[in-house]
Amino acid sequence: MKLFSTIILTLFTFLATSQNYKSLVEFNRNDSIVAGQAVIYGSFIQRLGFSSGGFAQDVRIINMETNEISAFRVKPAYKSAKENTFCYSITPGTYAIYNYWWTQSKWYGAKFFTEPIFKNIDSRENLDVKIKSGQLKQEDLTPFVFTINPNSLNYLGTWHFDTGVVKFSNDKLILDNKLKDKYKFIEFSKATTLLPN
Template sequence: MKIIFSSIFLLLSVIVNAQQAKSLSAYSGNKIIKEGQATIYGNFIQRLGFSSGGLVQEVMIKIVATSEYFRFVVKPMMKSAKENTFCFTILAGDYEIIYYNYNQSTWYGANMFGEPIFKNVISNENLHLKLQSGALKETDLKRFKFTIKKNSLNYLGTWHFDDPMVTFSNDKEVLDQKMAKKYKKLDFNSANTSIPN
C-alpha cells in the first residue's frame, strides 16, 4: 500500500510542478552572457519525428538547491525535424532532469504525452505498476544531473530522447561549428562540457 501511495504522490507532484515551472528564456544571438547568469546549449533528438506535426516539445528541469522548476522548448512549434538545437539563458546551480512533454499529431488534433525521466528506466510503460509489483523500487529511480557555473557557456550534449531509454552523448565539435554561425557573440571553444549523467 505504501508503494502505491508513494508512486501516486510522485506522479502528482511532477504534474503540479510542471504547471508551475518557469520558462527559460531563449538566448538572443546579439548579446553576451549577463553577469550572474549562464547559457546552455545542445542538440535534442525527439521521440516522434514527422508525426509530431510541428507541435512543441518541452523538458522540465529542477534546480536542486531551491527546488525551483524550469521548462524549456527542445522542439519548437512548426518544426518536425527529428533533431533540433537549443540555446537558453539559465541560473547557475546543480540541476536534475525531471520530465519530458511531447504531442503526437492526429487527424482530430493531438495526443499529449508526458513522462518522468530516470536513468536506465523506461518510465512511459506503467511506471506505477512496476513500482507496485516490486519489479522496480523507488531507490532505483535516479535522476540525470548536470551543473551550471556562473557567467559561463555550457555544452549539455546530444539528448537522445528518441528512445524511451534516454541517453546523452558528446558531439561538441560538430555542434559548435553549427552554433557558431548563428550565435556569433558566444565563444564555443571556451564552453564547459556538462553532459547530464
C-alpha cells in the same frame, strides 16, 4: 459530440497534471552572457519525428537547491525535424531532468504526454505499474543531474530522447561549427562540456 468530449477530456487531463514552472529565456544571436547567469546549449533528438505533427516539445528541469521547476523548448512548434538545437540562459545551480512533455498528433487532434525521466528506465511503459508491483523501487529512480556555474557557457551534449531509455552523447565540435555563425558573441570553443549523468 464525441470529438468535443475528447477535446474537453484532454484539456482537463492536461490542466489537472499541470505544474507551476518558469520558462528559460532563449539565448538570441546578439546576446552575451549576463553577469552572474550562465548559458546552456546542445542538441535534442525527439521521440516522434514527422509524426509529432508540428507540436512543440519541452523538457522540464528542477533546481535541486530551490525546487524551482524550469522548462525549455527542445523542439519548436511547426517543425518536424528529428533533431533540433537549443540555447538558453539559466540561473546557476544543480539541476535534475524532471520530465519530457511532448504531444503526438492524432486524427482527433493531439495526445499529450508528460514523461518522467530516470537513468536506464523506459518511463513510457507502465512506470506506475512497475513501481506499485515492486518491480522498480524508489532507489531505482535515479535522475540525470548537471551543475551550472555562474558566468559560464555549458555544452550539455546531444540528448537522445528518440528511444525509451534516454542517453547523452558528445558531439560538441559538430554543433559548435553549426552554431558559430548564428551566435556572434559566443566563443563555443571555451564552453565546458557537461553531459547530464
